[in-house]
Amino acid sequence: MKLKDPELLREAAFVAGAWRPVRNDGDTVINPANGERVGEQPRLQRAEVEHAIQSAQAAFREWRQHTGKERAAVLRRWADLMLENADDLAQIMTAEQGKPLAEARGEIVYAASFLEWFGEEAKRGYGHTIPEPKRGQRIKVIKEPLGVCAAITPWNFPSAMVTRKVAPAIAAGCTVLLKPAPQTPFSALALCVLAQRAGLPAGVLSVVTGDARMIGEVFCSSHLIRKISFTGSTAVGKSLMANAAGTLKKLSLELGGNAPFIVFDDADLDAAVAGALASKFRNAGQTCVCVNRFFVQRGVHDEFVARLKAAVATFRVGDGCADGTTIGPLVNGAAVDKVTRLVADALDAGARAELAVAATGAPGESGSFYPPTILTQVQPSMRIAQEEIFGPVAAITRFETEEEAVALANDTRYGLAAYVYTQNVHRCHRLERGLEYGIIGVNEGLISTEVAPFGGIKESGFGKEGSFYGLDEYLDSKYICHGGAA
Numbered sequence: 001m002k003l004k005d006p007e008l009l010r011e012a013a014f015v016a017g018a019w020r021p022v023r024n025d026g027d028t029v030i031n032p033a034n035g036e037r038v039g040e041q042p043r044l045q046r047a048e049v050e051h052a053i054q055s056a057q058a059a060f061r062e063w064r065q066h067t068g069k070e071r072a073a074v075l076r077r078w079a080d081l082m083l084e085n086a087d088d089l090a091q092i093m094t095a096e097q098g099k100p101l102a103e104a105r106g107e108i109v110y111a112a113s114f115l116e117w118f119g120e121e122a123k124r125g126y127g128h129t130i131p132e133p134k135r136g137q138r139i140k141v142i143k144e145p146l147g148v149c150a151a152i153t154p155w156n157f158p159s160a161m162v163t164r165k166v167a168p169a170i171a172a173g174c175t176v177l178l179k180p181a182p183q184t185p186f187s188a189l190a191l192c193v194l195a196q197r198a199g200l201p202a203g204v205l206s207v208v209t210g211d212a213r214m215i216g217e218v219f220c221s222s223h224l225i226r227k228i229s230f231t232g233s234t235a236v237g238k239s240l241m242a243n244a245a246g247t248l249k250k251l252s253l254e255l256g257g258n259a260p261f262i263v264f265d266d267a268d269l270d271a272a273v274a275g276a277l278a279s280k281f282r283n284a285g286q287t288c289v290c291v292n293r294f295f296v297q298r299g300v301h302d303e304f305v306a307r308l309k310a311a312v313a314t315f316r317v318g319d320g321c322a323d324g325t326t327i328g329p330l331v332n333g334a335a336v337d338k339v340t341r342l343v344a345d346a347l348d349a350g351a352r353a354e355l356a357v358a359a360t361g362a363p364g365e366s367g368s369f370y371p372p373t374i375l376t377q378v379q380p381s382m383r384i385a386q387e388e389i390f391g392p393v394a395a396i397t398r399f400e401t402e403e404e405a406v407a408l409a410n411d412t413r414y415g416l417a418a419y420v421y422t423q424n425v426h427r428c429h430r431l432e433r434g435l436e437y438g439i440i441g442v443n444e445g446l447i448s449t450e451v452a453p454f455g456g457i458k459e460s461g462f463g464k465e466g467s468f469y470g471l472d473e474y475l476d477s478k479y480i481c482h483g484g485a486a
């Protein structure tokens, strides 16, 4: 890595405004494109994590006193610094996560947008006044920051998932302990360098690295931590919820998905293919809102498949740092094994492989690449239609009627994102109501933005991130009743 500012790459945890370097306790971070070492992160001891929580509590007493405008100024400077350092931040991200540099740069811009947005929202933690039911009373509701919050973030968006959680917390006046994914700590740590430069006081944001189980236990059992926000698998989300019950924490859980993408006979096929490429193949298929199941109506099925094949055949798979790469590696070998098993299972059960784009760009034997693949004749009962693929595989099922498509789409325990392509406005309205999902893209494949509420229903979790709903997740309402008013 040739960073313009080498200070951004920190092989250290960040606790109470101080860097805690690796001693004899490092865990190695590996570049998934070539198996090379990116760096080491420390494995903190339980007492160090507990100390980080104490310092977040001490910092909270001060930080909550700052006005929204003061907090906004720090978040704004931090956003600007992210954009000024976007090239370096993108290089760090590509090295540890694998996504192509252009996508990594796009994620930095997306991540900075949460700092900017929530900086603006910091000024709008409005309460209410309520007309009194009795003479002489005055009733008001004020909003107050929750306190110390914990954020546990995934490897697929190493910067954006950090800022999507941390920015609203800090804007609300909370302090945060961040546990980044072990595969991608350096993006989060680079953000702390910039937060410090932006003037974020010590202890408002700390990053703890190390044993996930131990850190999760300390977070869940701490009486000081008032909320945990987690993005990751449904299985881990359920276990966090069970473990946090003992201290009755507030939770936001952004968990797995099984997104349907429905293309009707009356769809604009150019738009549908463009949406399919964006929503299926972004980040090599490793997003929670990635399409998992394509349902294509009989009349356009063959044409849609032909057009999708032609587009996917142009992908270039390789090291995200190499010129022209459009699809990087999966996060590790285990991810490749999982996708391989799902595809093999589907083929055994009668699915048909339409296309598999070979890896180019000299990935070498140690890179964890999976070829973008299109499968047709996928049956809803196949594992590939029931489990989250998290890889660049488009699994396509043909359908006949609207009722059938809605029933197929809703036939899952998950409910994060769904996509619909049709030019019939009445059908759009029916499906907006009929689909059991937290987010719906209608003739749109890219639905993520800082201004709208991101979050699922059913076993995809609860709680919203982004938008004005996102700030409220970090605020308590306090009701105050004055008696004896003149």
Ligand code: SIN
Residues within 6 Å of the ligand: 156, 157, 160, 231, 254, 286, 287, 288, 289, 448
């Ligand atoms: C995710 O995969 O959890 C986030 C995707 C996004 O923000 O678009």
